[in-house]
Amino acid sequence: MNLTGKRIVVTGGAGFVGSHLCERLAPDNDVLAVDDLSNGERSWLPDGVELVEGDLTDPDVAAAAITGDVDVVFHFAADKNAAADDVEQFRRNNRLTETVATRMDEVGVSNVAFTSSSVVYGEAPRPTPEDYAPLEPISIYGASKLGEESLLSVYAHSHGFTVWNYRFANIVGPRLQPGSVIPDFIGKLREDPETLTILGDGRQEKSYMHVEDCVDAMCHVAEHADAAVNTYNLGTRTTTSVTTIADIVSDEMGLDPAYEFTGGDRGWVGDVPRMRLSVEKLSALGWEPDGSSDDAVRRATGELLE
Numbered sequence: 080m081n082l083t084g085k086r087i088v089v090t091g092g093a094g095f096v097g098s099h100l101c102e103r104l105a106p107d108n109d110v111l112a113v114d115d116l117s118n119g120e121r122s123w124l125p126d127g128v129e130l131v132e133g134d135l136t137d138p139d140v141a142a143a144a145i146t147g148d149v150d151v152v153f154h155f156a157a158d159k160n161a162a163a164d165d166v167e168q169f170r171r172n173n174r175l176t177e178t179v180a181t182r183m184d185e186v187g188v189s190n191v192a193f194t195s196s197s198v199v200y201g202e203a204p205r206p207t208p209e210d211y212a213p214l215e216p217i218s219i220y221g222a223s224k225l226g227e228e229s230l231l232s233v234y235a236h237s238h239g240f241t242v243w244n245y246r247f248a249n250i251v252g253p254r255l256q257p258g259s260v261i262p263d264f265i266g267k268l269r270e271d272p273e274t275l276t277i278l279g280d281g282r283q284e285k286s287y288m289h290v291e292d293c294v295d296a297m298c299h300v301a302e303h304a305d306a307a308v309n310t311y312n313l314g315t316r317t318t319t320s321v322t323t324i325a326d327i328v329s330d331e332m333g334l335d336p337a338y339e340f341t342g343g344d345r346g347w348v349g350d351v352p353r354m355r356l357s358v359e360k361l362s363a364l365g366w367e368p369d370g371s372s373d374d375a376v377r378r379a380t381g382e383l384l385e
């Protein structure tokens with residue numbers, strides 16, 4: 080689908096990635112954001128993008144935002160910060176997607192682009208392609224994403240929807256919030272420039288992608304893939320270890336702290352310690368990540384320090 084001259088709803092549009100997508104789409108489209116501002120900021124929305132403020136698990140909020148003239152819904156709204164074993168997060172995220180899909184179906188809107196995650200793969204061999212199975216997530220958040228993908232599959236195959244599922248690597252850049260490793264290291268080093276506590280053994284190794292590349296790749300996939308369900312990994316071809324992130328953040332801040340490791344092979348229960356997505360399918364569709372994971376981390380660190 081050509082993303083020009085369209086009426087577009089972005090759920091979670093006032094959040095980190097959603098607000099960057101609004102910026103990308105607003106000049107050429109009529110964009111409406113829906114967000115309860117639980118983890119987003121109204122001020123992140125660009126000029127010309129209206130906000131429907133409310134909780135999208137409420138069908139009235141979905142009805143206010145999703146009307147029959149909408150061409151596509153980019154569905155970002157999610158609770159991503161719950162405790163690792165909070166099963167409520169599974170219910171909330173699936174309820175969100177159910178409410179959005181039900182409303183779309185009611186008013187005849189059939190295009191939805193959904194932000195899934197690498198965590199649906201669990202601890203899979205790397206680089207992990209989209210058709211890897213069995214999908215065995217190890218966190219409630221991962222299970223919620225897999226549940227949402229499977230619900231949207233039903234809407235694609237039994238209700239005529241076109242679905243784009245984006246399985247994100249770790250996305251970084253301006254407006255990334257605490258709870259992610261780069262802003263957490265910056266915050267800790269501002270409090271104590273001498274010592275940095277690192278969760279796990281520091282050898283966790285994941286792929287990071289800059290948010291501008293992420294929204295670029297999202298638009299490319301929506302514009303070029305037209306199956307009923309289009310599932311694409313979005314990431315870079317390389318990885319960055321947590322200790323390397325600590326080195327980059329320290330370097331960008333002009334510091335040389337001592338590292339203290341909490342130990343163990345992962346940061347927390349449900350953390351997938353090693354992740355690298357295969358991006359061959361994305362590359363075959365004509366979008367190539369041009370920077371490394373380390374480049375994305377360094378660029379985002381500089382931007383977050385500004």
Ligand SMILES: NC(=O)c1ccc[n+]([C@@H]2O[C@H](COP(=O)([O-])OP(=O)(O)OC[C@H]3O[C@@H](n4cnc5c(N)ncnc54)[C@H](O)[C@@H]3O)[C@@H](O)[C@H]2O)c1
Binds near residue numbers: 094
């Ligand atoms: N950032 C990443 O590295 C990453 C990686 C994998 C997947 N994702 C997924 O991408 C999407 C965007 O991530 P993000 O990092 O921008 O997160 P974010 O928290 O910044 O954005 C989500 C937005 O949804 C809003 N929201 C939450 N619950 C809501 C509700 N019930 N009703 C209305 N709005 C609600 C929040 O206020 C927030 O603005 C999420 O679905 C996330 O799970 C992100």
